[in-house]
Amino acid sequence: MGRVSNRYVLDVAQREFLTVLRTRMLLLLSAGFVLLLAGLSWLGSSGAYLALIYDLLTPVEVLVPVFAFAVGYRSILGDRERGELETLRTYPINSTRYVLGVYLGRAVAVLAVVLLGLLVAAVFVPLAESEQLSVIASHGTVDSPALYLRYVVLTAAFALVVLAVAVLVSAAARSTRSGLALATVAVLALVVGLDSTLIAALMGGAVSPGGVDVLLAVSPASAYRSLVFGLALAPAGLSVPTGPAVVTSTLGLVGWLVGALVLAAVLAWRS
Amino acid sequence: MRTVTLVGLVVVAVLLVAASGFTSAPAGEEQFSPVPFDQTLKSGLTGVDIQQAEEKDYAIPKGQVFYGQYQYVVGFYGTDSLVRGATQQRYTEQFGEPLGIYVTDYTGTNPTLTDGQYLRLSNSAAQTWTRAEDVYFVIETPARTPGGPTAVPFGDRDAAAAFAEEYDGEIVDWETLKERQPTTGNESADRLNAPTEQRQQWANESVERARETLDRPVSVTVGEDAETIEAAIEQAPPNTAVEIPAGRYTVDLNVSKSVTLSGAGNRTVLDGRGEGTVVRATAPRVGIESLRVTGVGDTELGSPSTDGETSWDKSIELVYGRGDAAIRLSEAPRSLVENVSVETSANGVIVHNSTGTVVRDIDLQGSDTWEEGSMGVLAMYSRMVVEDSTFDGGRDAVYTHYSNGLVVRDNRMQNMRYGVHQMYTSDALVLNNTIRQSNVGIILMTRPTGNAIVGNHLRGNDVGVITVGAASWMTENVAVDNDIGLSIGMSRSVVHNNTAVRNEVGVRSATLLPTNDVTGNDIVANDQPVKTDLGTLNIWTVGGRGNYWGPIPGIDRDGDGVVDRTYRPSDTVDRSAGDSIGARTLAQAPTLGGLRAFQRSVPGLRPSSIVDTAPLSEPVHPDRLDALNVSTEAR
Numbered sequence: 052m053g054r055v056s057n058r059y060v061l062d063v064a065q066r067e068f069l070t071v072l073r074t075r076m077l078l079l080l081s082a083g084f085v086l087l088l089a090g091l092s093w094l095g096s097s098g099a100y101l102a103l104i105y106d107l108l109t110p111v112e113v114l115v116p117v118f119a120f121a122v123g124y125r126s127i128l129g130d131r132e133r134g135e136l137e138t139l140r141t142y143p144i145n146s147t148r149y150v151l152g153v154y155l156g157r158a159v160a161v162l163a164v165v166l167l168g169l170l171v172a173a174v175f176v177p178l179a180e181s182e183q184l185s186v187i188a189s190h191g192t193v194d195s196p197a198l199y200l201r202y203v204v205l206t207a208a209f210a211l212v213v214l215a216v217a218v219l220v221s222a223a224a225r226s227t228r229s230g231l232a233l234a235t236v237a238v239l240a241l242v243v244g245l246d247s248t249l250i251a252a253l254m255g256g257a258v259s260p261g262g263v264d265v266l267l268a269v270s271p272a273s274a275y276r277s278l279v280f281g282l283a284l285a286p287a288g289l290s291v292p293t294g295p296a297v298v299t300s301t302l303g304l305v306g307w308l309v310g311a312l313v314l315a316a317v318l319a320w321r322s
Numbered sequence: 323m324r325t326v327t328l329v330g331l332v333v334v335a336v337l338l339v340a341a342s343g344f345t346s347a348p349a350g351e352e353q354f355s356p357v358p359f360d361q362t363l364k365s366g367l368t369g370v371d372i373q374q375a376e377e378k379d380y381a382i383p384k385g386q387v388f389y390g391q392y393q394y395v396v397g398f399y400g401t402d403s404l405v406r407g408a409t410q411q412r413y414t415e416q417f418g419e420p421l422g423i424y425v426t427d428y429t430g431t432n433p434t435l436t437d438g439q440y441l442r443l444s445n446s447a448a449q450t451w452t453r454a455e456d457v458y459f460v461i462e463t464p465a466r467t468p469g470g471p472t473a474v475p476f477g478d479r480d481a482a483a484a485f486a487e488e489y490d491g492e493i494v495d496w497e498t499l500k501e502r503q504p505t506t507g508n509e510s511a512d513r514l515n516a517p518t519e520q521r522q523q524w525a526n527e528s529v530e531r532a533r534e535t536l537d538r539p540v541s542v543t544v545g546e547d548a549e550t551i552e553a554a555i556e557q558a559p560p561n562t563a564v565e566i567p568a569g570r571y572t573v574d575l576n577v578s579k580s581v582t583l584s585g586a587g588n589r590t591v592l593d594g595r596g597e598g599t600v601v602r603a604t605a606p607r608v609g610i611e612s613l614r615v616t617g618v619g620d621t622e623l624g625s626p627s628t629d630g631e632t633s634w635d636k637s638i639e640l641v642y643g644r645g646d647a648a649i650r651l652s653e654a655p656r657s658l659v660e661n662v663s664v665e666t667s668a669n670g671v672i673v674h675n676s677t678g679t680v681v682r683d684i685d686l687q688g689s690d691t692w693e694e695g696s697m698g699v700l701a702m703y704s705r706m707v708v709e710d711s712t713f714d715g716g717r718d719a720v721y722t723h724y725s726n727g728l729v730v731r732d733n734r735m736q737n738m739r740y741g742v743h744q745m746y747t748s749d750a751l752v753l754n755n756t757i758r759q760s761n762v763g764i765i766l767m768t769r770p771t772g773n774a775i776v777g778n779h780l781r782g783n784d785v786g787v788i789t790v791g792a793a794s795w796m797t798e799n800v801a802v803d804n805d806i807g808l809s810i811g812m813s814r815s816v817v818h819n820n821t822a823v824r825n826e827v828g829v830r831s832a833t834l835l836p837t838n839d840v841t842g843n844d845i846v847a848n849d850q851p852v853k854t855d856l857g858t859l860n861i862w863t864v865g866g867r868g869n870y871w872g873p874i875p876g877i878d879r880d881g882d883g884v885v886d887r888t889y890r891p892s893d894t895v896d897r898s899a900g901d902s903i904g905a906r907t908l909a910q911a912p913t914l915g916g917l918r919a920f921q922r923s924v925p926g927l928r929p930s931s932i933v934d935t936a937p938l939s940e941p942v943h944p945d946r947l948d949a950l951n952v953s954t955e956a957r
Contacts, residue, residue, distance in 0.1 A: 061324060061326065065324040065326040068325060068329070069325065099924065099927035099928065101391075102927050159326055159330040162333045162337075166333060166337070166340075186361065187362065188358075188361035188395045190354055191393075192390055192391055192392065192418070192927060193390040193418060193421070194927050196343070199343070200339070200340040200341070201340075203337075207340075287390070287391075
């Protein structure tokens, strides 16, 4: 059944993708997301890719989870509520492949918007060219589009991870109301909750400052931030906070991605 | 093909392209190539030092630095300033780490020392640029630049050894040279305070000494013991006074002995009948007091220009220094001009080569428009004191030319081009002057160092103060109702505890090398608090204390006098917050905080703007604001 059900995965993905395209609210939200990033870049008139990374870092850390959840939290839940899950189960497709298809379809949509937003934001950097002193020799600085590209890749990875969590929420929820509540809780947890817990644990003495290094990788937002610091900013010779090692952070993110999808697959078929 | 596959492929393609960012090494390891020194942003030494070196053909070792986060090449005159630029935190914080440093390489130039221990290159064409890491520095020789001792750089070890051998020096590498640099006193906490007191003390002593000429006994009285003033001076023994009773005297005086001319105040009038300079003095310790000078010739010779042959400073000397004057002191050190009133459409008092001279309590009425007039007091090669005087009209009230260390204090100046105009003058003190309705209150030119502009009151001028140069102080000044209050064009300098109120622009930042300490200033109720010209992001906070900007967003939660929110006077939202409660509420939005979380980072790569990370919650000088009727309440 392998090849056939692989095709089904793409069928499901296509269906999910079209669902996103047909949901007017999501289209509006996507446009808003892109405009917001563009606006941030324009307002900051950073003039340098490094400066732009700094300017976008915190807003993107909040906006990406919100956007990914908006796209993802109704996915499986919608099928369940409309009773389509029952129909799907009669097809030759298992829950893993179904969840994978859902995830892929939504991921393409999320990534397309996130990448578009980040690229539009970058357009303002060369445009922000301020007055130049022609009599003074200028030279290349540590600033480079390559660093921004790294940031784009890392942000895309972060978006994939939070989308996986969104799909998990969608698989776990049993009603619109519980779905909304779960999604809200999850976004809050991702954006502030996990980090706040860590801070509290550190203040309460439950973890040692050394332990925080590793635990930071447990919070997707912190792991993502550490990776940006370590891979996009530190190479430019900037003194930035060094969080957990790149490997630990990457493992943290991959763990969330895989764990969330596996759990979603387990929960999806349960009725 | 399915839409999702298509879009998916595009997404993957974009991600693959983006992932190439991981394969390309970040910039910074690239090799820079040195540029002609003329094309760098120059720093270090004074304009005078450099000019002197160029005139006499002395060599000054130079460096150029390529900073990681600053696109312009910064050039340094002298090895001391180069080391400062490469190591001091204020440079690295602002511009990033230096990625490439080049030093003038004297290999093959055959450097020797002149009698004055200045460096001279017999073959300066052989001079090249070499990476600092590959340079051998010869130190501890007597070699110097006009700015002080210097290390002498060679790319070739043998050349360095030869020079070290000849002049008894020692060879060190770049790392060692950096370590040897003493941390200058400038970095300590008290660097915010201008050296007012010691300069005041010198002025007090000079005034006291010059005023001893007032204690001379009267030996001749004009009209009683002698017919004319000329005859009276002829007759008077040195160190005595000539008494000039009330009356109008037509004179063309030449005082060539140490006597005091003592009038009866405004009723004693010396009239030059419009012919040339009225009183010339060419002896030390001449006193001229309590009289009035009119009928000064009107030769002011116009503006200096460069004809290509005469250098700019020579031409100034010729044009300004040779014009007519009410009183001209030449080779007359420690002389005194006191309680004299002058009407002139040329110069008032020219002081040439007369260090220790004091001009005080004079009342000068200059031309109605500055184009027709000239200088009130013109100090040339004279460390002197100008105090307690009034200047109205004319070109510049006090013009200084190579007069390091002079003191100008407690004067009133109005309706002219420049109040105090310093050329080629370092280490001066300009204190407590009131300057109004002029083009510029106080202006420093020619990149001097060590000047202190303290406690002046500037009102209704086009620009209150314009500064250039380095290592200077602009403190405790009050600028009100000017088009531009204070204009900062200096580097490594202090701008502290000034008040800028009701100007169109409170403070203008005109420096390309933002390395100043700007703190404790009250900048309130200006149409625009700050204006930045070319340049990058400036942080106006020192040691956790910034400036007072009036009612701004943010609260001082812990009562330490500092608002817990960064203020950006060059930013529209923050700036409007002073004028509208709505904007202030908006400025408190967490969104703004999030957006700005990192906006101070990489300052050298950002467009020019001003950031105060610790704005003050209370004015530093509330009394001044009260006196000026400036409300610090939100509108």
